[in-house]
Amino acid sequence: MKLHILGCYAATPSLMGNPTAQILEIRDHLFLIDCGEGTQVQLRKHKIKFSRINHIFISHLHGDHFFGLPGLIATFQLLGREKELHIYGPSGLKEVLLMLLRVGNSWTSFTIHFHELTEKDPIVIFEDTKVTVSTIPLSHRVYTNGFLFREKPKERVLNTEAVATYKIDKAYFKNIKKGKDVILENGEAISNTLLTLDPPAPKSYAYCSDTAYHPQISEWIKGVDVLYHEATFLTSEAHLAAKTKHSTAEEAAKVAKAAAVKLLILGHFSIRYKKKDAFLKEAVPYFSNVQLAEDGKLLTF
Amino acid sequence: MKLHILGCYAATPSLMGNPTAQILEIRDHLFLIDCGEGTQVQLRKHKIKFSRINHIFISHLHGDHFFGLPGLIATFQLLGREKELHIYGPSGLKEVLLMLLRVGNSWTSFTIHFHELTEKDPIVIFEDTKVTVSTIPLSHRVYTNGFLFREKPKERVLNTEAVATYKIDKAYFKNIKKGKDVILENGEAISNTLLTLDPPAPKSYAYCSDTAYHPQISEWIKGVDVLYHEATFLTSEAHLAAKTKHSTAEEAAKVAKAAAVKLLILGHFSIRYKKKDAFLKEAVPYFSNVQLAEDGKLLTF
Numbered sequence: 001m002k003l004h005i006l007g008c009y010a011a012t013p014s015l016m017g018n019p020t021a022q023i024l025e026i027r028d029h030l031f032l033i034d035c036g037e038g039t040q041v042q043l044r045k046h047k048i049k050f051s052r053i054n055h056i057f058i059s060h061l062h063g064d065h066f067f068g069l070p071g072l073i074a075t076f077q078l079l080g081r082e083k084e085l086h087i088y089g090p091s092g093l094k095e096v097l098l099m100l101l102r103v104g105n106s107w108t109s110f111t112i113h114f115h116e117l118t119e120k121d122p123i124v125i126f127e128d129t130k131v132t133v134s135t136i137p138l139s140h141r142v143y144t145n146g147f148l149f150r151e152k153p154k155e156r157v158l159n160t161e162a163v164a165t166y167k168i169d170k171a172y173f174k175n176i177k178k179g180k181d182v183i184l185e186n187g188e189a190i191s192n193t194l195l196t197l198d199p200p201a202p203k204s205y206a207y208c209s210d211t212a213y214h215p216q217i218s219e220w221i222k223g224v225d226v227l228y229h230e231a232t233f234l235t236s237e238a239h240l241a242a243k244t245k246h247s248t249a250e251e252a253a254k255v256a257k258a259a260a261v262k263l264l265i266l267g268h269f270s271i272r273y274k275k276k277d278a279f280l281k282e283a284v285p286y287f288s289n290v291q292l293a294e295d296g297k298l299l300t301f
Numbered sequence: 302m303k304l305h306i307l308g309c310y311a312a313t314p315s316l317m318g319n320p321t322a323q324i325l326e327i328r329d330h331l332f333l334i335d336c337g338e339g340t341q342v343q344l345r346k347h348k349i350k351f352s353r354i355n356h357i358f359i360s361h362l363h364g365d366h367f368f369g370l371p372g373l374i375a376t377f378q379l380l381g382r383e384k385e386l387h388i389y390g391p392s393g394l395k396e397v398l399l400m401l402l403r404v405g406n407s408w409t410s411f412t413i414h415f416h417e418l419t420e421k422d423p424i425v426i427f428e429d430t431k432v433t434v435s436t437i438p439l440s441h442r443v444y445t446n447g448f449l450f451r452e453k454p455k456e457r458v459l460n461t462e463a464v465a466t467y468k469i470d471k472a473y474f475k476n477i478k479k480g481k482d483v484i485l486e487n488g489e490a491i492s493n494t495l496l497t498l499d500p501p502a503p504k505s506y507a508y509c510s511d512t513a514y515h516p517q518i519s520e521w522i523k524g525v526d527v528l529y530h531e532a533t534f535l536t537s538e539a540h541l542a543a544k545t546k547h548s549t550a551e552e553a554a555k556v557a558k559a560a561a562v563k564l565l566i567l568g569h570f571s572i573r574y575k576k577k578d579a580f581l582k583e584a585v586p587y588f589s590n591v592q593l594a595e596d597g598k599l600l601t602f
Contacts, residue, residue, distance in 0.1 A: 014342065015345050038339055063405060070364055071314065071365075078312055100364070102393075103362040142406045
């Protein structure tokens with residue numbers, strides 16, 4: 001699983017950096033999470049193939065999280081895209097995007113499936129054989145969801161020495177990897193545990209932006225490998241965090257601690273802070289394994 | 302008059318450059334002409350004060366000419382803007398911008414005056430004591446206007462030596478600058494031409510993007526100082542220009558020649574062309590005083 005942070009700043013594009021957008025690479029999928037203005041250029045800069053993006057997840061309808069989407073769709077069209085595109089986001093997104101196409105007398109030659117969200121409890125919004133994606137209801141000024149990405153367990157790993165020892169025919173391998181025991185022709189049963197090794201543990205990633213401090217989040221994301229949690233403000237601006245329904249670094253760290261995640265990434269920084277060390281400093285007393293997001297940062301886990 | 306080109310590329314933001322946006326500084330006004338994605342960052346990069354922009358002119362509703370506008374309005378709000386904002390553009394623009402505010406549960410604390418355009422003939426859309434702005438109907442796939450900016454004649458320049466010679470009291474200066482003659486107390490009339498010098502000639506700027514070759518443009522912009530005309534394609538792609546209702550460099554030069562403008566600036570280049578010398582080469586045989594637009598280029602005239 002790879003996380004490519006394309007933009008991690010709040011509210012407005014600036015010379016400091018880009019508004020929110022991320023690419024999560026997970027089991028052959030390239031999921032785009034939020035799409036602030038300028039995301040297209042970030043995708044090009046980091047050589048991410050537009051054609052590999054088939055699923056876009058929009059947390060909420062504030063401009064710094066989706067004003068790059070209309071242009072991205074126009075560019076997909078320009079590039080001759082034919083593949084279907086799935087867009088997950090709050091109700092209203094479809095109406096906006098269709099209106100933008102209509103006033104420009106434009107259309108898409110590819111089908112867009114809009115998955116409009118209105119639920120207030122976590123639900124599964126995407127599932128295939130390898131991955132599930134669920135919503136994480138957040139607490140913001142407008143209807144907002146975070147997203148929880150979970151790999152499904154991988155197949156068991158064939159113990160090549162063991163199958164050689166037992167002289168097991170290749171025809172059985174598919175079932176063995178699925179965890180089944182083998183019954184030899186002489187009737188002897190060989191337990192799967194003798195023939196396979198544990199696969200790597202499935203990974204999980206929780207994306208939580210934008211939100212006020214919302215302790216319930218930690219119940220929904222218990223034990224995830226990586227949590228990206230917004231930290232728009234420092235404690236000195238806690239009154240602004242409360243007023244605008246954002247979080248401080250300390251609050252983000254408390255969610256990470258309560259959820260017992262492995263790694264916390266802080267992002268969605270207000271551009272009022274020219275240096276970001278203080279975010280780390282304020283988070284570490286509550287949760288030690290914390291990193292700061294940076295535009296262009298690529299994390300592999 | 303100063304023209305600051307913020308973006309001069311067609312269709313899509315890319316690593317080559319920005320989609321269309323320009324700032325025209327004319328007699329204390331800072332007019333924003335088109336506003337492709339990324340315009341905000343270009344404004345910041347070139348240290349153009351957001352608070353000085355009170356009039357925005359949108360040629361048409363293709364994304365590369367206005368997808369930066371919703372974010373710019375959001376940023377005006379974030380910066381605490383109180384001054385009224387005037388937006389001139391095709392009918393539909395108001396509906397789109399209001400819907401984007403509505404889905405984000407957002408609003409503006411400043412008044413936006415939408416001047417929606419539907420006319421097919423040139424009309425004056427802005428006028429004050431110093432400047433007029435008119436539409437230039439263009440020929441594109443959707444309803445599109447170019448814009449013609451004309452300074453009004455400045456006051457006549459006082460000939461300080463002459464007024465001293467005639468011992469004319471300061472109380473007359475205001476009227477003299479307005480072109481009036483002076484009647485001395487002895488009844489002698491002194492012609493204004495003896496007391497003043499010609500002011501600098503009023504400047505004019507015509508912005509024409511996007512459009513197919515449209516010879517009628519030259520009648521509307523006769524003798525302007527500067528013409529920005531789109532040249533999306535080279536002659537080798539004339540079939541694409543015809544199909545998409547854009548112009549070639551040669552066609553832009555023909556319009557400049559027929560209009561007898563002083564300077565032609567070519568822009569709105571397709572990003573398929575990695576080098577731009579050929580645009581100059583194809584234009585010069587038809588019109589010699591031609592320059593190529595560049596992102597960030599500042600012209601004073």
